Amino acid sequence: MGYQIITISRQFGSGGRTIGREVAAKLGIPCYDHEIIDRLEEESGFARDYIADKGEYASHGSIFANGIASGKNNLHSASNQDYLWVLQKKILTDIAKKGPCVIVGRCADYILDKDFDCLRVFIHASMEKRAHRIVEVYGARKDSPKKRLKKKDRQRKAYYKYYTETQWGVAKNYHIALDSGELGIDKCVDIIAAVYNHE
Amino acid sequence: MGYQIITISRQFGSGGRTIGREVAAKLGIPCYDHEIIDRLEEESGFARDYIADKGEYASHGSIFANGIASGKNNLHSASNQDYLWVLQKKILTDIAKKGPCVIVGRCADYILDKDFDCLRVFIHASMEKRAHRIVEVYGARKDSPKKRLKKKDRQRKAYYKYYTETQWGVAKNYHIALDSGELGIDKCVDIIAAVYNHE
Numbered sequence: 001m002g003y004q005i006i007t008i009s010r011q012f013g014s015g016g017r018t019i020g021r022e023v024a025a026k027l028g029i030p031c032y033d034h035e036i037i038d039r040l041e042e043e044s045g046f047a048r049d050y051i052a053d054k055g056e057y058a059s060h061g062s063i064f065a066n067g068i069a070s071g072k073n074n075l076h077s078a079s080n081q082d083y084l085w086v087l088q089k090k091i092l093t094d095i096a097k098k099g100p101c102v103i104v105g106r107c108a109d110y111i112l113d114k115d116f117d118c119l120r121v122f123i124h125a126s127m128e129k130r131a132h133r134i135v136e137v138y139g140a141r142k143d144s145p146k147k148r149l150k151k152k153d154r155q156r157k158a159y160y161k162y163y164t165e166t167q168w169g170v171a172k173n174y175h176i177a178l179d180s181g182e183l184g185i186d187k188c189v190d191i192i193a194a195v196y197n198h199e
Numbered sequence: 200m201g202y203q204i205i206t207i208s209r210q211f212g213s214g215g216r217t218i219g220r221e222v223a224a225k226l227g228i229p230c231y232d233h234e235i236i237d238r239l240e241e242e243s244g245f246a247r248d249y250i251a252d253k254g255e256y257a258s259h260g261s262i263f264a265n266g267i268a269s270g271k272n273n274l275h276s277a278s279n280q281d282y283l284w285v286l287q288k289k290i291l292t293d294i295a296k297k298g299p300c301v302i303v304g305r306c307a308d309y310i311l312d313k314d315f316d317c318l319r320v321f322i323h324a325s326m327e328k329r330a331h332r333i334v335e336v337y338g339a340r341k342d343s344p345k346k347r348l349k350k351k352d353r354q355r356k357a358y359y360k361y362y363t364e365t366q367w368g369v370a371k372n373y374h375i376a377l378d379s380g381e382l383g384i385d386k387c388v389d390i391i392a393a394v395y396n397h398e
Contacts, residue, residue, distance in 0.1 A: 011371070124371045171368050172210070172323045177376035187397055191390055198386055 003119040003196055006102045007109040009168065012152035013130030013137075013145075015180045015188075016123035020104040022189045027196060032095055033104040039091045044084060054081050055088055056105055058158035085163055109174070110164040121192055122169065122177040129181030202318040202395055205301045206308040208367065211351035212329030212336075212344075214379045214387075215322035219303040221388040226395060231294055232303040238290045243283060253280050254287055255304055257357035284362055308373070309363040320391055321368065321376040328380030 006023060010016020017033055024031035040051045092111050095101065103112070109120045125133075131145035141148060160168035171177050176195060178188045205222060209215020216232055223230030239250045288310050294300065295315050302311070308319045324332070330344035340347060359367035370376050375394060377387045 122370050122376075169370050171321050171370045171373065171376035172378075174370065174376065175378040175381045177321075177370035177373065179371075179374040182374045183394060187394060191393075194390075195382060195386065 002117065004100055004116045005096050005108070005112055005118045006121060006192065006196060007112065007118050008102060008104045008121045008123060009107075009109055009174070010105065010123040011125065011130065011149075011169070012156065013134040013149055014123045014125040015133060015185050017104050019123055019180060019185055019188050019192070020102045022185065023192045023196075024102040026189060026193045027100075027102075029100045029102065031102040031104065036088070036091060036095070036103070036106055040084060040087060043091070044087055046080065046084070050080075051084065055084050056107075056159055057152065057155035058162060107160060107164055110160075110166065119176070119192070119196055120174045122171075122174040123180050123188065124169065124177065125179055125181030201316065203299055203315045204295050204307070204311055205318045205320060205391065205395060206311065207301060207303045207320045207322060208306075208308055208373070209304065209322040210324065210329060210348075210368070211355065212333040212348055213322045213324040214332060214384050216303050218322055218379060218384055218387050218391070219301045221384065222391045222395075223301040225388060225392045226299075226301075228299045228301065230301040230303065235287070235290060235294070235302070235305055239283060239286060242290070243286055245279065245283070249279075250283065254283050255306075255358055256351065256354035257361060306359060306363055309359075309365065318375070318391070318395055319373045321370075321373040322379050322387065323368065323376065324378055324380030 006020075008016050008020045008023075010019075020033060021031050037048060037051055037055070040046070040055060041048050044051065046054075088106055089111050092103065092106060092108050093115070095103065096112050096116050109118060112118050113120065127146055127149060130149050134145050134148065143151075157168045160166070166173055176192065178191065180188050183191075205219075207215050207219045207222075209218075219232060220230050236247060236250055236254070239245070239254060240247050243250065245253075287305055291302065291305060291307050291310050292314070294302065295311050308317060311317050312319065326345055326348060329348055333344050333347065342350075356367045359365070365372055375391065377390065379387050382390075
C-alpha cells in the first residue's frame, strides 16, 4: 500500500518538528505544523498563543481527571478546547484531502487514520537531550528545562488520552518510533523517508 | 558511539525472533535466543518448557500483583522464577562479554544496558497480524489465537515490570520500535542493520 500522509507525534524538545520538515523536503511534499495554527487562528478568532497551547496540551481540570482516568465519556461541559478539537479535525481532514504531506502533532495520527493511509511516527529522546535542545531552541526560562519538559509531557499525554482514548507514546500505536537523541536527526529522516518510499 | 549489542524485545507473534536472526546474519554476528534457554537448562537443572515459560512470563500471583502495582520492592518470597532471573542475568552478561551479538527477549535490554552499548529495539504488530502468524508458526490450539496473545502480552508485561521496574512496550524505553506487520520483516531488518552499521 502507498501512504498518503506521514503523521509525526513527538515529545516536546525531541526535534520532531525539524524531522517532519526535513522528511517533507526530502520527499518533495508539504509539511504542516504552524500552518495548522494559522488556520485555527483564522477560523476560530482565538489568540495564537491560546490555540498553540490549547490545541495539544491539557489545561483544565476535567481533561486531567478524565484524560487519565476514563477518556472523554465523562465530558460534562463543552469548552473552548472542545471547540478547537472539532475545528482541528475539520482542518486536518481538509489538508489531508489535498494530497501527500507530513503533519506534525495535533493528534493527526488518530484523527486521520480512519480515512487515510497514514504512516504513524513517534519521535522521542532522553530528558537530558531534550533539556539541552529546548534551551538551545527556545532559550532559558524561569522554570528549569526538566520541569518544563515534565509538565509538557504530562499535559500532552493527558490531552491525547482525553480526546483519543488511546495512549500517547505507547509503541504499538505507531508504525515507527525513534529516539532522535540517540540516532540523530538525519538518521531519523532517512528511516522515515525510506519507509514512505518503500511502500 | 559503536553498539556492542542489539537487544530485541518483542510482542509474541510479531516475528521479533526472525528479525533478530536475520539482522545477525546480515551483520555477520551471532544471535542468541534458544541458546540462552539451553544454558539456563544446563545450569539450573529445570525442565526446558518450565524455563521457557518462567524466564519471560509472569506466572505466580505476587508477580502479577507487584508487577502491575509497585515493582519488586514488595517481593516477599524467593522463588524458582527469582532464581532463574539471577541466573539469566549472569548468562546474558557472559554472552555479551564475548563480543557483538543480537539477543532476543529475556529482558536483555534492561540487564545489559548499564554495562554495554546496546541498541534497544522493540518489535510489535497488530493483533490480527500476530494471530495469523502464531497459527502459521505454532499451529492452532484450544484457545483462540487472540486469547493466547492477550494472555502472553499480559504475562510478559507483568514479568518485565516486576523485574525491571520499567514499562515494557513504551516507546521511550527503546531506540527503535517498529510495527513488523505494517513494515514487513525485511524492512525491519534493513532499518536495524543500517542503524547498527551507521554508528
